[in-house]
Amino acid sequence: MSAIAAPRAGAPRSQRRLWSSRLSRVAPMVLLIVLAVVYLTPFVWMISTSLKTIAQSIASPPVLIPDPIVFKPFTDALTKMNYPLAFRNTLIYAVPAVIGTVVSCSLVAYGFALVQWRGRNAMFLIVLATMMLPSQVTLIPLYVIYAKLGWINTYLPLLVPTFLGSPFFIFLLRQFFMGMPKELIDAARLDGASELRILATIVAPLSAPALITVGILTFIDKWNDFYGPLIYLQKPELQPLSLAVQVFQTQHGTDWPLLMAASILVAAPLVALYFVAQRKFIEGITLTGLKG
Amino acid sequence: MTAVARPPGGAVPGPVRSSRRGRLNLTRVERRNLRTGLLFISPWLVGFLAFNLYPAIASLYYSFTNFKILQEPRWVGPDNYTALINDPLFWKSLGNTLYLTIIGVPLAVVVALGIALLLNRKGIRGIGIFRTIFYLPVVIPGVAAAILWIFLLSPINGLVNQSLRVAGIAGPGWFYDPAWAKNGIILMTIWAAGDVVIIYLGALQGVSRALYEAAEVDGAGAWVKLRHVTIPMISPAILFNLVTGAIAAFQSFTQAFVISAGVGRGNDGSIGGVQNSLLFYGLNLYNNGFRYFQMGYASALAWILLIIILIATLVLLRASRNRVYYESAQ
Numbered sequence: 163m164s165a166i167a168a169p170r171a172g173a174p175r176s177q178r179r180l181w182s183s184r185l186s187r188v189a190p191m192v193l194l195i196v197l198a199v200v201y202l203t204p205f206v207w208m209i210s211t212s213l214k215t216i217a218q219s220i221a222s223p224p225v226l227i228p229d230p231i232v233f234k235p236f237t238d239a240l241t242k243m244n245y246p247l248a249f250r251n252t253l254i255y256a257v258p259a260v261i262g263t264v265v266s267c268s269l270v271a272y273g274f275a276l277v278q279w280r281g282r283n284a285m286f287l288i289v290l291a292t293m294m295l296p297s298q299v300t301l302i303p304l305y306v307i308y309a310k311l312g313w314i315n316t317y318l319p320l321l322v323p324t325f326l327g328s329p330f331f332i333f334l335l336r337q338f339f340m341g342m343p344k345e346l347i348d349a350a351r352l353d354g355a356s357e358l359r360i361l362a363t364i365v366a367p368l369s370a371p372a373l374i375t376v377g378i379l380t381f382i383d384k385w386n387d388f389y390g391p392l393i394y395l396q397k398p399e400l401q402p403l404s405l406a407v408q409v410f411q412t413q414h415g416t417d418w419p420l421l422m423a424a425s426i427l428v429a430a431p432l433v434a435l436y437f438v439a440q441r442k443f444i445e446g447i448t449l450t451g452l453k454g
Numbered sequence: 455m456t457a458v459a460r461p462p463g464g465a466v467p468g469p470v471r472s473s474r475r476g477r478l479n480l481t482r483v484e485r486r487n488l489r490t491g492l493l494f495i496s497p498w499l500v501g502f503l504a505f506n507l508y509p510a511i512a513s514l515y516y517s518f519t520n521f522k523i524l525q526e527p528r529w530v531g532p533d534n535y536t537a538l539i540n541d542p543l544f545w546k547s548l549g550n551t552l553y554l555t556i557i558g559v560p561l562a563v564v565v566a567l568g569i570a571l572l573l574n575r576k577g578i579r580g581i582g583i584f585r586t587i588f589y590l591p592v593v594i595p596g597v598a599a600a601i602l603w604i605f606l607l608s609p610i611n612g613l614v615n616q617s618l619r620v621a622g623i624a625g626p627g628w629f630y631d632p633a634w635a636k637n638g639i640i641l642m643t644i645w646a647a648g649d650v651v652i653i654y655l656g657a658l659q660g661v662s663r664a665l666y667e668a669a670e671v672d673g674a675g676a677w678v679k680l681r682h683v684t685i686p687m688i689s690p691a692i693l694f695n696l697v698t699g700a701i702a703a704f705q706s707f708t709q710a711f712v713i714s715a716g717v718g719r720g721n722d723g724s725i726g727g728v729q730n731s732l733l734f735y736g737l738n739l740y741n742n743g744f745r746y747f748q749m750g751y752a753s754a755l756a757w758i759l760l761i762i763i764l765i766a767t768l769v770l771l772r773a774s775r776n777r778v779y780y781e782s783a784q
Contacts, residue, residue, distance in 0.1 A: 186676075187577075190572050190575055190578075191578065193572060194569075194572045194573070194578070194584060197569060197572070197588075198584055198587045198588070201587055201588055201590070201591065201645065202587055202590075203613070204591075204602055204603070204606055204645065205590065207606065207613050208602050211605070219611075220610075220611035221611075222611065222616060223616065223620070224613055224616050266497040266498070266501075269494050269495075269497055270494060270495045270497055270498040272494050273490075273491050273492070273493070273494025273495035274491075274494075274495060277487055277490050277491040277494060278487055278491075279484070279487045279488040279490070279491030279492070280480065280484065280488055281488075282491060285495065288502065289498065289502075292502060292506050294763070294764070294767075295506060295510065295760070296701075296704070296705055296756070296759055296760055296763055297705070298705065298736065298739055298755075298756040298759055299509070299510055299513055299756045299757065299759070299760050300505065300506060300509035300510055300513065301509075301513075301743070301756065302509075302513055302516060302743055302749050302752055302753050302756065303508070303509035303510075303512035303513050303516065303753075304505065304509050305523075305743075306512075306523065306749070307509075309523070323501060323505050325497065326497045326498060326500055326501025326504075326505065327497050327498035327501050329498075332498060357490055357494070382593070385595065386595040386596055386597075388596060388597055388707070388708040388711070388712075389707055389708065392711075393744060403595075404595055404596075404597050405597075407597055407598065407601070408597050408601075408711075408712050408715065411597075411601050411712070411715070411716060412715055412716070415716075418605050421601050421605070422601075422602070422605065424601075425597075425598035425601050425602055426598075428595055428597065428598045429593070429594045429595055429598045432593050432594070432595065433590070433593055433594070436589075436590070436593045437586075440586065443589065443593070444585070444589070444652055447589075447649045447652040447653060448652060448653065448656040
């Protein structure tokens with residue numbers, strides 16, 4: 163702040179202006195800090211509660227620093243909701259979904275961006291139109307089909323569609339692929355490289371950032387998916403974390419330290435991923451905004 | 455690519471044979487490209503036919519039938535749609551969802567804009583830390599966030615009401631009070647609007663400095679600059695956030711499901727919160743389809759949802775036609 167105060171010292175009139183300019187600089191910062199504290203408080207409270215005894219978790223006035231600090235909620239949550247199994251189930255769902263989405267969307271995006279064929283633009287409009295279709299419209303016939311195929315209580319209803327492209331990611335990758343150096347691709351074609359080879363050896367490596375963004379967004383989406391598992395996975399031993407923690411919650415109503423510990427265990431891997439790949443998250447969201 | 459595109463005039467350079475036309479009036483090269491293109495998009499094509507087009511048509515058909523999954527669908531004409539109009543729960547869920555859309559979405563969009571404007575000021579230190587903090591709630595899985603907020607908003611021991619009590623305010627019953635339950639959801643929506651903040655930040659960074667400088671030369675203050683430069687320039691982002699927010703509100707499910715399961719289910723295992731105060735459109739559809747197995751009725755609900763979303767989007771786009779500024783269109 164002293165750097166701002168340095169010029170124009172002396173005259174009383176500019177002194178007043180200086181104060182108001184100081185205020186207009188400091189006030190937004192203060193407001194921002196207050197807001198940040200408000201936004202962070204639920205997290206702080208979640209962590210603090212997860213280390214408390216039940217009695218202290220509902221004490222009035224509220225206690226911020228647990229006394230004594232107990233780890234029982236975490237050890238209880240790990241065993242009682244069978245965390246390792248639910249964690250494994252989440253990975254069984256999320257990892258193949260990431261592979262399926264990245265592979266299928268790159269193929270389709272390549273077909274729309276770098277192969278010139280008649281009807282391409284009309285077909286692409288259909289891709290965009292399907293983004294408008296709410297999932298509820300297709301939900302019931304799909305459930306009927308999966309039931310007839312005997313796919314209920316398997317991961318197939320959740321995984322098979324991910325290998326068939328997702329409109330938004332197709333759109334996103336197509337935008338990215340259209341910026342590829344055309345000369346390079348044409349040169350490869352003249353050398354007799356197949357289109358698949360061009361995609362694998364030229365286009366994919368050059369679009370690694372976009373592919374990673376698609377992968378991360380898909381991973382978050384599947385990690386958080388609640389509706390799909392709720393409908394298709396009724397057996398407890400198949401349930402991923404998102405569903406397992408909800409079932410857990412209905413069983414342990416108001417044991418808040420236990421529920422907070424369980425919620426932290428469900429959220430922690432994603433939060434860790436967020437801190438590692440923060441830039442990718444932000445990029446992904448900014449790209450989402452670009453479609454508007 | 456240029457070798458493939460047909461130049462205007464129709465003459466195709468290159469090998470003479472490629473100008474021979476086959477079926478569909480395509481040259482050999484064009485035919486080969488068509489085959490390659492279709493091959494590459496075939497995953498999507500299969501997905502579109504099997505997982506979008508067929509189910510959409512089938513659900514339209516189901517919506518005119520009595521269908522309880524175990525028996526074959528039986529044609530009943532428009533019965534489901536007339537039943538729907540006379541179903542108080544349909545109107546209840548529609549009203550609840552509109553409340554969320556008309557009050558919650560604009561509120562979240564405005565708060566997020568405020569945060570983005572604060573973050574976008576020149577010389578703010580530690581912008582990365584603030585961005586991380588405001589985005590963090592978006593990273594939390596919906597189920598975990600819902601459990602957290604049931605706790606924060608519990609009427610007696612919750613942190614929010616305890617804090618209000620210190621300030622001498624008697625807090626409401628939140629999810630246990632039909633009049634306040636939806637406001638609790640709105641609070642959660644505002645808390646988790648970090649992605650909206652990021653979209654605004656992207657848009658704000660695209661606004662040219664020159665426009666502000668020109669406004670300053672004309673003696674514009676902070677408010678005038680916000681009103682006549684910033685907001686018009688980022689209006690496409692505002693519109694985008696309003697449209698996607700409204701669509702998300704109509705399809706919202708997880709939060710309300712977890713919360714209403716937490717505060718107690720109906721006698722038949724249906725969900726919807728105290729006095730159905732959290733029965734949003736998606737929950738009503740779920741209850742009908744997967745609690746009562748009224749697949750025909752649920753399909754009718756799904757088609758009404760599609761129509762509502764299309765109309766809402768068109769209305770928003772039309773209402774904003776003269777208020778949204780697109781740089782490239784000028």
